[in-house]
Amino acid sequence: MFEKLKKLFAKKIRRPRRFNQGxxxxxxxxxxxxxxxxxxxxxxxxxxxxxxxxxxPAETLTRKCKKCGKPFTFSSNARHWPKYCPKCLESRGQSL
Structure with missing residues (x-):
């Protein structure tokens, strides 16, 4: 039984995969x-x-700022979802 499984597994490994055919x-x-x-x-x-x-479609999402607790909105298409409102980000020396 072990030999049959070994042969079956070996066949699967040797099978060529189709990546970037065209x-x-x-x-x-x-x-x-x-x-x-x-x-x-x-x-x-x-x-x-x-x-x-x-x-x-871009949704407008609302989140609470982790620093001041005020709600703020941002686009769902944003690269990174912000944790801080624009005002708190500005005070930290960062921008949206």
Whole structure:
């Protein structure tokens, strides 16, 4: 039994994987730019990365500042979700 499992496992390890087999060139239906995608990605829409980012809905979120406790708002598209309100960040010498 151990030998059968060993052979089965060895076959799986030797099996080649399909990474970066090729690319597909598409044209964005909004801006008309051409862009490339890996051929194994078929579920993406016909929009380039810039147009997808522009048309992604941004929510306005509210959070309490960890320093002063006052609520403040920020965009859900923010790179890092802030912990401090803009006023407290400014007093620390940082900016949004």
């Amino acid at each position: 690319t597909i060139t598409r044209t964005c239906r909004i801006c008309g730019k051409t862009f490339t995608l890996p051929d194994n990605v078929q579920h993406w829409p016909d929009l380039c990365q810039e147009c997808r980012a522009k048309h992604r």
